[in-house]
Every structure is written in structure tokens, then in C-alpha cells.
Amino acid sequence: MPSSDIPTSRPGNGRPSPAAIATVGLRKSYGDKTVLDGIDLHIPAGSVFALLGPNGAGKTTAVKILSTLITADGGQSQVAGHDIATSPDKVRAAIGVTGQFSAVDGLITGEENMLLMADLHHLSKREGRRVSAELLERFDLVDAAGKPAQSYSGGMKRRLDIAMTLVGNPRIIFLDEPTTGLDPRSRHNMWGIIRELVSDGVTVFLTTQYLDEADELADRIAVLDNGKIAAEGTADELKRLIPGGHVRLRFSDPAAYRSAASALHDVARDDEALTLQIPSDGSQRELRFILDRLDSAGIEADELTVHTPDLDDVFFALTSGSSSAQPKEAVR
Incomplete structure (x- = not known):
């Protein structure tokens, strides 16, 4: 090619x-x-x-x-x-x-390591010292510049x-x-x-x-x-590849909790904690859909939290011998 x-x-x-x-x-x-x-x-x-x-x-x-x-x-x-x-x-x-x-090289000082690298880049002695001094200061190594690097x-x-x-x-x-x-x-x-x-x-x-x-x-x-x-993708794109993301709604009013459970589809209920869990990729579109359904029914949740898989989940799901979760089509 x-x-x-x-x-x-x-x-x-x-x-x-x-x-x-x-x-x-x-x-x-x-x-x-x-x-x-x-x-x-x-x-x-x-x-x-x-x-x-x-x-x-x-x-x-x-x-x-x-x-x-x-x-x-x-x-x-x-x-x-x-x-x-x-x-x-x-x-x-x-x-x-x-x-x-x-x-x-641990046997020479930090400054000598820098000057050696400057020589390898064919900088003049004056330029090498200038660049080395600037970088040692930038990386907060001035006080240690004269000490052996092994320390x-x-x-x-x-x-x-x-x-x-x-x-x-x-x-x-x-x-x-x-x-x-x-x-x-x-x-x-x-x-x-x-x-x-x-x-x-x-x-x-x-x-x-x-x-x-x-x-x-x-x-x-x-x-x-x-x-x-x-x-391949941004961190957020990769996290959305993996199933398990969800929106969690918490209620203090049992009547509002029951109404929300009826208004929303595919929810997992926790009747004791008065919480609902709805599968979601955390996208703005899905959040808007959930909130619109609640608004249309005149329901207000006390707390809404979005849970998305992290990069650990992505790593385990996409690499060999790990999670059995099947990711969606990879982002490119």
C-alpha cells in the first residue's frame, strides 16, 4: 500500500x-x-x-x-x-x-544525565546547559540536580x-x-x-x-x-459499549414510586428502598425520554443517578478470557 x-x-x-x-x-x-x-x-x-x-x-x-x-x-x-x-x-x-x-544513569547526577542527553542531540555546550537548566526547573529537580540519580x-x-x-x-x-x-x-x-x-x-x-x-x-x-x-473511541464511547448501565430513581413517596413504576417500562423494582432501576446507556436521549415520561405523569423523583460501566468493565469485556458480556459494535 x-x-x-x-x-x-x-x-x-x-x-x-x-x-x-x-x-x-x-x-x-x-x-x-x-x-x-x-x-x-x-x-x-x-x-x-x-x-x-x-x-x-x-x-x-x-x-x-x-x-x-x-x-x-x-x-x-x-x-x-x-x-x-x-x-x-x-x-x-x-x-x-x-x-x-x-x-x-544512576551513577551520575541529574544534571549530568541532562547534559549527556544534550550532547547526544548535538547541542552546543552553551545551549545544552540552557536547555538542561530550563527542564530541571520545569520538572522541579533543581535542588536534586547535583545529586547522583540513584538517590x-x-x-x-x-x-x-x-x-x-x-x-x-x-x-x-x-x-x-x-x-x-x-x-x-x-x-x-x-x-x-x-x-x-x-x-x-x-x-x-x-x-x-x-x-x-x-x-x-x-x-x-x-x-x-x-x-x-x-x-477504539473516547472513554465515554467505550463505556457505552458494555451492558450494565442504568438510571436509578429514588422516591420517598410510596404513591409516586408506584406511579413511576407503572409509567416506565423495563424497570427493576426495590419496594423496600423505593428505588427503580432502568437499563440505560446514559445518553442524553435516554435521560430525556425517562424524564419526559415522569413529567407527563406528573411524577417527581427525589433522586436520579446515572450509572455507567467504567473502563475496568470495558477492559474485562473486550480482552481474552474475561467477562462473558458481549459488547455492542465497536466505536471507530
Whole structure:
């Protein structure tokens, strides 16, 4: 397939422009094990894309291919508008990669790690010191800059790792499970860093084991299972794929409770608690229908709550050997 077949996005002027990351039919196998089996991705610039999947699903393999660390067996991919097969050097010049395992050298100081990275990017000594100082300040590492990195906490090492990734001013960053092993406060600090990067126009390709992290950060999420994209969409779209969502109505007046049960269809009653549960995907259309039925009957509930499946439910339902729930057609 020619590279021109890679999907493009269209800015306001209507002219096509490459997505930050785009793949068509991406494939990779190791022996008789197919890890990626025809993956299509389209990731707009300045967004966070999260790739979820169980261990061994191929998340890290996808990152390694798109960052030119390994080659694909088939398909076409463009990163920053460059074909990863024919222009790997141009791809590398446009990206930064923070892997599962820190690239920080613990035997030298934080500042020396930064300056080493500046040398690798062929910055002059003056420019390297300027960029290093700015990033150490941005990531709140100035006080620890002169200490050996092996003395850093896990969160500090992760911040230094990302600071080193930013030395070359990449517009696309691959973060492969960046918060694994961090305590909750350090994870939240890392989320703030990621949001700040995106606000500056950086595109973030994120793999994570933490579903709340994808829910919190990602503009779009894809679930990878058995080498294929099982579903892709926003967090809310994915949650609506899974049955189990419902609207819960609570009443204090038994007469209003009975009237509502008669006015609404397909309800589950709890006569003791005076609550009704109506299956719903949580959409505005369904909520309006329920409220219109109540208004038409002159009934007012004391409390209305909407319950939707979370990303844990999505993950278990869409990945192998998990829930028997059958999702609706995947959002694309």
C-alpha cells in the first residue's frame, strides 16, 4: 500500500495534513506468535492517545515499531508525516521515547544525565546547559540536580526520564507505562506533566496498565487484544459499549414510586428502598425520554443517578478470557 493511503486529517482550510501518527495494517510476529495483526491507527496532533491491553498484548511492540526501534513485518506507518520504513532518521528527530524502564544513569547526577542527553542531540555546550537548566526547573529537580540519580525517588527518576526525553524538543512523545511503580501522589504529578505537554501542542502516545489513567488523560483510547484493536473511541464511547448501565430513581413517596413504576417500562423494582432501576446507556436521549415520561405523569423523583460501566468493565469485556458480556459494535 503506498504511503499516500495513510489516513490524513483535515484542518479548517480543508486541505489534508498528516496525522501525528497513522498506521494501516501494521503487523508483527515473533515466530508463530502474531503480536500485531493488522493495526490501523489515526492519532491527531496535540492529543493523548492511550493503548490498553493485557500483558503481552503487543503494546510495547507497537511503541517500538513506531519509534523505529524494531521493524514491522507489514503495513504502512507514518510518524510526524514521515514513513517509518523509508525515513527513520526523520522520525527519530521528531519524537521522544520514555520506556517502561528508566534510561537514567544512576551513577551520575541529574544534571549530568541532562547534559549527556544534550550532547547526544548535538547541542552546543552553551545551549545544552540552557536547555538542561530550563527542564530541571520545569520538572522541579533543581535542588536534586547535583545529586547522583540513584538517590532519587521513583517519581523523581521518572520526572528526570521525561525531562531527558524533552531535550530534543520532540513534538511526539511515546510514554510506555510511565507511572508503573509510582505512588499515587507521584502518579498524579506525572498526569500534570502530561497535560502540560499536550497544552504545548505535543502529541502523547501512552500505554498504561492503569485504566483510571487512560480515563483521566486520553482523548481517545484503543483496546488491543490478540493482536487486533478490539475497540477504539473516547472513554465515554467505550463505556457505552458494555451492558450494565442504568438510571436509578429514588422516591420517598410510596404513591409516586408506584406511579413511576407503572409509567416506565423495563424497570427493576426495590419496594423496600423505593428505588427503580432502568437499563440505560446514559445518553442524553435516554435521560430525556425517562424524564419526559415522569413529567407527563406528573411524577417527581427525589433522586436520579446515572450509572455507567467504567473502563475496568470495558477492559474485562473486550480482552481474552474475561467477562462473558458481549459488547455492542465497536466505536471507530
